[in-house]
Amino acid sequence: MNDVLIPVILILLAPLLGGLLYGFERIVKARMQRRIGPPLLQPFYDFLKLAGKRRMMVHSAHAFLGIMHFVSLWFALAVLLLGGDLILVIFLHLLSTSLLILAGYSTRSIFSHLGANRAAISVLAYEPVLIILAVSIFMLNGTFDTAAVFTSSEPLLYKMPLAFIALLLVLPIKLKKSPFDVAEAHQEITGGVELEFSGLFYEAVYTAKWLDYVFCYTLVFLFAGSNILLGAGLLVFTFLYLNALDNSTARVSYKQMLRFSLGVAFSLAFINLLINSLT
Amino acid sequence: MYFFITGLFLLPLIVSGLLLVLPGKISKRLVILTSFLLSALALYIFINTTAPLYFSVPGYVNEVVAGADILLLVYFGWVALRKKSGLVGILTVLQLAGLLYLLKTLPASHSMQFMVDKLSVFMFLLINVISGIIAVFSLRYIEEEACSAFRKKYFLSILFWFIGVMNLVVSSDNLEYFFLFFELTTLASFLLIGFRKDAVSVKNALTALWMNQVGGLAILAAIFFIAYNGYGEATFSNLLAHTAEKGILLPLALIAVAAISKGAQLPFSKWLLGAMVAPTPVSALLHSSTMVKIAPFIILRLSPALKDTPVAMVLIGLTGFVFIAAAVGALAQDNFKRILAHSTIALLALMIMMGAMGTPVTIVASLVLILFHGISKCMLFLNAGVLERVFHLKETSDMDRLGESGPFTSLVITLGFMSLLLPPFGAFIGKWLSIETLGALATEKKILGALVMVAIAGGGAVLSLLYFKVMGGLVSRSGEQDRVRFEKTGPIYSATIYILLGLVLAGMIGLPLLLTHYFAPVAAETGRQAVPVVTEGWNLYIASMRLPILPLLVAFFLLPVTVITALFIRFRKVDRAREYMCGEKLNYSFSSFYFSTDRATPYFYAAGVLFLASLILVALI
Numbered sequence: 001m002n003d004v005l006i007p008v009i010l011i012l013l014a015p016l017l018g019g020l021l022y023g024f025e026r027i028v029k030a031r032m033q034r035r036i037g038p039p040l041l042q043p044f045y046d047f048l049k050l051a052g053k054r055r056m057m058v059h060s061a062h063a064f065l066g067i068m069h070f071v072s073l074w075f076a077l078a079v080l081l082l083g084g085d086l087i088l089v090i091f092l093h094l095l096s097t098s099l100l101i102l103a104g105y106s107t108r109s110i111f112s113h114l115g116a117n118r119a120a121i122s123v124l125a126y127e128p129v130l131i132i133l134a135v136s137i138f139m140l141n142g143t144f145d146t147a148a149v150f151t152s153s154e155p156l157l158y159k160m161p162l163a164f165i166a167l168l169l170v171l172p173i174k175l176k177k178s179p180f181d182v183a184e185a186h187q188e189i190t191g192g193v194e195l196e197f198s199g200l201f202y203e204a205v206y207t208a209k210w211l212d213y214v215f216c217y218t219l220v221f222l223f224a225g226s227n228i229l230l231g232a233g234l235l236v237f238t239f240l241y242l243n244a245l246d247n248s249t250a251r252v253s254y255k256q257m258l259r260f261s262l263g264v265a266f267s268l269a270f271i272n273l274l275i276n277s278l279t
Numbered sequence: 280m281y282f283f284i285t286g287l288f289l290l291p292l293i294v295s296g297l298l299l300v301l302p303g304k305i306s307k308r309l310v311i312l313t314s315f316l317l318s319a320l321a322l323y324i325f326i327n328t329t330a331p332l333y334f335s336v337p338g339y340v341n342e343v344v345a346g347a348d349i350l351l352l353v354y355f356g357w358v359a360l361r362k363k364s365g366l367v368g369i370l371t372v373l374q375l376a377g378l379l380y381l382l383k384t385l386p387a388s389h390s391m392q393f394m395v396d397k398l399s400v401f402m403f404l405l406i407n408v409i410s411g412i413i414a415v416f417s418l419r420y421i422e423e424e425a426c427s428a429f430r431k432k433y434f435l436s437i438l439f440w441f442i443g444v445m446n447l448v449v450s451s452d453n454l455e456y457f458f459l460f461f462e463l464t465t466l467a468s469f470l471l472i473g474f475r476k477d478a479v480s481v482k483n484a485l486t487a488l489w490m491n492q493v494g495g496l497a498i499l500a501a502i503f504f505i506a507y508n509g510y511g512e513a514t515f516s517n518l519l520a521h522t523a524e525k526g527i528l529l530p531l532a533l534i535a536v537a538a539i540s541k542g543a544q545l546p547f548s549k550w551l552l553g554a555m556v557a558p559t560p561v562s563a564l565l566h567s568s569t570m571v572k573i574a575p576f577i578i579l580r581l582s583p584a585l586k587d588t589p590v591a592m593v594l595i596g597l598t599g600f601v602f603i604a605a606a607v608g609a610l611a612q613d614n615f616k617r618i619l620a621h622s623t624i625a626l627l628a629l630m631i632m633m634g635a636m637g638t639p640v641t642i643v644a645s646l647v648l649i650l651f652h653g654i655s656k657c658m659l660f661l662n663a664g665v666l667e668r669v670f671h672l673k674e675t676s677d678m679d680r681l682g683e684s685g686p687f688t689s690l691v692i693t694l695g696f697m698s699l700l701l702p703p704f705g706a707f708i709g710k711w712l713s714i715e716t717l718g719a720l721a722t723e724k725k726i727l728g729a730l731v732m733v734a735i736a737g738g739g740a741v742l743s744l745l746y747f748k749v750m751g752g753l754v755s756r757s758g759e760q761d762r763v764r765f766e767k768t769g770p771i772y773s774a775t776i777y778i779l780l781g782l783v784l785a786g787m788i789g790l791p792l793l794l795t796h797y798f799a800p801v802a803a804e805t806g807r808q809a810v811p812v813v814t815e816g817w818n819l820y821i822a823s824m825r826l827p828i829l830p831l832l833v834a835f836f837l838l839p840v841t842v843i844t845a846l847f848i849r850f851r852k853v854d855r856a857r858e859y860m861c862g863e864k865l866n867y868s869f870s871s872f873y874f875s876t877d878r879a880t881p882y883f884y885a886a887g888v889l890f891l892a893s894l895i896l897v898a899l900i
Contacts, residue, residue: 056856058758061845063853068845072837079830087714088702088830094743095701095838101747102693102842106682108757109858120747124740131714131736138718145825195859266737273729277721 003151007081010214014077018210019043021217025243032247043210050206053199058107063201065103070204072096073211080218083147086134090127093215097123100205104193115192118183121254125180125261126170130219132269133163137222139276152225157234162272164223168241169265171216173257176209177242179249180257188251280327281334284395284450287320287403291443298436303428307418310435314411317442321407324400331396331804333452333516340392345382348459351466352378355488358469364485370492377499381455385506385513394452394516397804402449402576405650409568409657410442412775416661417560419771423668424558426475434474438564441467445569449576454505454513458498461537461573465491468570471561472554483553490550494540501533515580519807522584532590532898534577536891542574542627544601545887551624555616559667562616563660566623567653574627575649578634579642583807586637589897592727594635595720597890598628599731603738604883609745610874613674616663618749619656622699625742626652626706632731633713636720639810639822642802643794644712650798651698651705651786658779659695662688665776669768675749682756687765689753690846691776694839696746698783701838703831705786710739715824758855763846784839791819791828 010017023040030037039045057063076092079085097119104116134144140159141148149156157164173180184192197205220238224231252260294313298306352375359368417438421431444467448460465488473484502513508526510517521527543551554565565571578585578594585591602625609621626648633645665688666672670681681689698704702711717735721728756763767773786793791814799812799821812821819826 055850055853057850057853058856058858059756060848060850060853061756061763063850064845064848065841068837068841072841075830075833075837084827084830085715085825087711088827091702091707091711092830092834095834098697098701098743098747099837099841102750102754105751105754106756106845107858108755110860112858113751113755116747116751120744120751123747124744127740127743128733128736131739132733135714135718135721135732135736138715139722144715144718190859190861196856198856262737266733270729270733273721273732274726277725277729 003147004082007083010081011074011078014074014081014214015207015210018213019047019207021213021239022210025239028239029243029247032243047203047207050199050203055200056198057201058109058196062103062106062196065099065106066197066201067204069096069100069103070208070211072099073208073215077211077215077218080146080215083145083150085144086137086146087131087144089146090130090134094123094127096208100193100208104196107196109196111189111191112193112196114189115183115185115195118185118189118254119193121258122173122176122180122183125258126173129166129170129261129265129269132266132273133167136160136163136269136273136276139273146222149222149225153227155223155225155227155230157223157230160223160272160276162268162275166265166268166272167219167223168238169268170261171220171238171242172245173261175212175216175242177246179245179252180261181251182254182257185251280324280332283320283324284332287317287324287407287446288443288450290317290320291439291446295436295438295440295443298432298439301432303432306432306435310414310418310439313439314414317407318411321400321403324395325404328395328397328400331394333391333394335391336393344456344459348378348455348462349375351459351462354466355492358485358488362481362485364489366489367485367492370489370496374492374496374499377496377503378458381499381502385455385502390512391514391516392453392456393450395450397801398576398579399449401646401650401801402572403446405572405653406442406445406449406568409653410438410445410564412778413560413563413568413657413661414438414442415771416563416664416775417558419769420558420560420664420668430474434471434558437467437470438560441471441564441569445573448573452514452516454498454502454515457515458495458502461498461541462492462495464541464570464573465495468554468561468565471564472557474557474561477556480556483550483556486553487550490540490547493547494537497533497536497540501530501537504533505530518581519584527584528588528590528898529895531581531585531588532894534581535585535590535594535894538574538577538631539597539891539894541577542571542631543624544574544598544628544631545604546884546891548601548605548624548887552617552620555614555620559616559660559664562620563657563664566619566660567657571623571627572649572653575630575634575645578631579645579805582634582637582642582805585635589900590894591635591637592724593890593894593897595632595731596727597887597894598632598635599734600886600890601625601628602632603734603741604879604886606738606741606745607876608880608883610741610748611876613676613873615666615673615675615678615749616660618675618745619659619663622742622745623652623656625738626699629710629713629735633709633716636716637806638716638719639802639806639808640712640716640824642806643798643810643821644709644716646798646802646805647705647712647794648709651709651783654779654782654786655695655698655704655706658776658783659692661772661776661779662692662695665768665772669766669772675752678752679755681752682754685766685768686756686763686846687773688768690843691780692753693750694780694783694842696750697838697842698787700743700746701834703787703790703834703838704783705790708790708826708831712821712824714739758857762849787835787839790831791826794819794821794826 027037073096355371605625633641803810
């Protein structure tokens with residue numbers, strides 16, 4: 001019973017959890033900069049404020065694709081938490097990303113286009129690493145189902161530490177954190193794809209980011225298997241690492257990002273795969 | 280049944296002859312009628328084929344085939360002389376010498392020249408249905424071509440001739456017959472690529488000719504070595520009967536070379552890229568239902584013999600490399616058709632790889648890819664034709680107004696690209712099966728498996744970037760155009776494209792049924808092993824692979840339905856905002872990044888040649 005109940009609760013609460021995570025992140029980040037930071041529930045206050053704003057859009061297709069991005073991301077997360085096939089999960093996530101990219105392209109807005117272009121580049125930067133990770137997991141467990149990983153008593157972390165490092169290196173790309181936040185780059189392209197969304201429609205894109213948090217941290221949690229204590233440790237570590245990195249680095253260009261992720265993270269994942277296949 | 284199969288061989292050939300002499304109006308009806316008839320025939324044969332059919336033809340046909348071979352090579356020789364092409368000349372002389380030697384030494388008795396099994400029938404369906412649609416599309420396309428009335432008839436005539444020859448290729452068992460038909464497809468593509476008669480067309484047609492001749496020569500060599508190694512008659516079934524014997528490795532490797540040359544894998548990729556100069560229906564034909572699909576067909580046909588041999592390992596390595604190289608090469612392209620061509624080469628590599636692996640799941644994956652790639656690519660190429668004729672666009676960087684002037688074309692192209700990339704489309708299922716079985720390969724074959732896996736993961740991501748790059752320019756509309764009205768492109772254009780779109784969507788919805796009743800039986804007979812497909816609740820099992828149906832069903836609503844709905848949905852009571860320009864007034868070109876990956880191309884060819892050499896080498900050792 002528990003193995004269905006917990007995922008279902010997690011899935012239903014995912015936007016809430018993601019929002020809390022985001023709120024907490026803003027506090028931690030502020031404390032790192034010796035500021036006090038906003039209250040924990042600030043993302044939800046923002047959420048409420050956005051809901052009350054005058055409704056504006058560029059055109060209906062754009063607004064609709066934004067909403068569907070949120071819906072499809074939630075679905076990808078659901079499949080992941082319910083223990084679905086990891087390759088399918090990666091491609092369902094790609095599906096939701098591509099709806100957002102398509103939304104970005106669907107307007108004649110310069111920044112929206114630039115952001116979509118960069119989001120597409122980001123896909124190239126992280127996707128191969130994730131697929132190699134999935135295959136490595138398959139080689140250890142004999143199945144692509146994440147259900148088997150969640151229940152496995154031997155944490156993946158000990159068997160494939162290099163893959164974990166590779167994941168840590170591409171997570172900032174996926175979560176649009178500095179130094180790899182080229183797709184969003186507020187000071188440069190004013191938020192990229194997000195820019196043309198406003199009010200209620202921005203809400204969808206905004207909360208989709210919270211879902212992405214839950215998605216990424218679930219990927220991290222995979223490395224702990226059924227060891228919840230270790231999982232919690234990994235989550236805290238990754239959380240601190242991401243925020244420290246975000247606070248202490250400056251944005252690199254998309255070319256540098258691509259070179260780094262394909263050169264370093266992808267190589268690490270590959271070496272990990274080799275080690276897995278040879279032992 | 281023989282009657283119907285012979286009908287499939289002869290009908291297109293007869294129609295091809297008739298089209299040359301009949302007046303325009305009647306030939307138009309004839310084309311449409313024949314296309315329907317061929318599809319119906321292929322479907323009928325598919326439903327009624329249970330066991331492989333072997334059949335022989337009367338003795339004089341052997342003489343006719345030998346005569347046709349010589350005539351064909353004489354024609355190639357004449358082309359070489361007239362166009363002053365040394366390569367074609369040398370290859371023709373070699374082929375002629377080899378052929379004459381074989382005709383003299385080999386016994387002329389043949390038992391069964393033709394074999395029609397489920398794989399052949401599977402190919403019949405693809406060839407006749409898709410090519411039929413292309414032929415109908417060509418009716419309108421070729422009308423607008425600037426050439427004489429006779430050449431328009433001639434164009435349609437070669438199309439049907441190509442269909443007939445393709446039907447023969449996939450049903451011949453005897454390699455001498457196979458050689459003739461193989462070379463006849465080469466001839467057909469040579470004539471079609473050179474159709475426009477300008478300098479570039481002639482040059483690219485010659486490239487296609489000599490590269491495919493290498494394949495023909497390899498088949499002749501294979502026939503020689505089968506006899507030389509004492510296996511007697513050179514037939515596919517004979518080769519398959521001697522699975523796991525060392526002596527057949529070299530013939531297998533040589534036939535694989537023929538497949539690689541037809542399938543435009545490195546180092547032969549140049550001919551397919553050059554084929555873009557031809558009228559667009561030709562590209563559609565070459566890429567989706569004929570010509571290049573011979574490559575995975577040959578490999579699938581031989582897969583029980585190839586499986587687990589060193590030749591298969593090199594093939595897997597080669598195709599893994601081609602997959603990523605073609606994807607990377609595509610990033611540097613701007614021409615819409617060239618981009619499509621690169622993606623074809625990459626996906627063909629995947630089909631060949633899956634065929635060479637030869638496990639139940641990989642054969643299913645290969646078949647799924649062959650079919651769905653065929654449909655999607657055909658749809659994309661026909662749209663390239665529409666872009667060219669209706670919108671006068673060829674380069675993707677010029678297409679930034681298409682979302683406004685041609686929303687339907689832009690939508691179909693978007694769906695076409697997504698169908699090659701994302702769940703729940705058929706081509707994605709093929710890719711998914713590939714990745715998951717490669718995981719198993721990585722466990723067994725260690726370093727080779729790991730390297731191929733990296734190539735597929737990297738290449739797949741590069742391809743997705745490529746598709747985004749193309750879509751990026753196509754879909755943008757300004758905020759003033761909330762209401763979308765589909766453009767009118769003419770009944771023939773829109774009818775053919777609607778049919779293809781319907782096939783893409785129907786294939787996606789019917790996939791669970793297709794897998795159990797369509798792909799699995801074909802795969803079982805092709806791989807000579809049972810392909811257990813079981814449906815349990817919401818899961819479909821192919822051997823040990825689990826396909827969850829529910830997520831795919833949801834994905835159907837999340838992707839194609841969403842993208843189509845997005846064009847029609849209207850949010851009322853929402854105010855409009857103009858796009859934010861940050862106060863800047865500049866002419867921004869709404870196209871994507873450019874990547875200059877051209878510099879790597881020579882290295883790709885060099886690596887391709889190395890792979891080719893090692894393919895032969897491992898067979899010799």
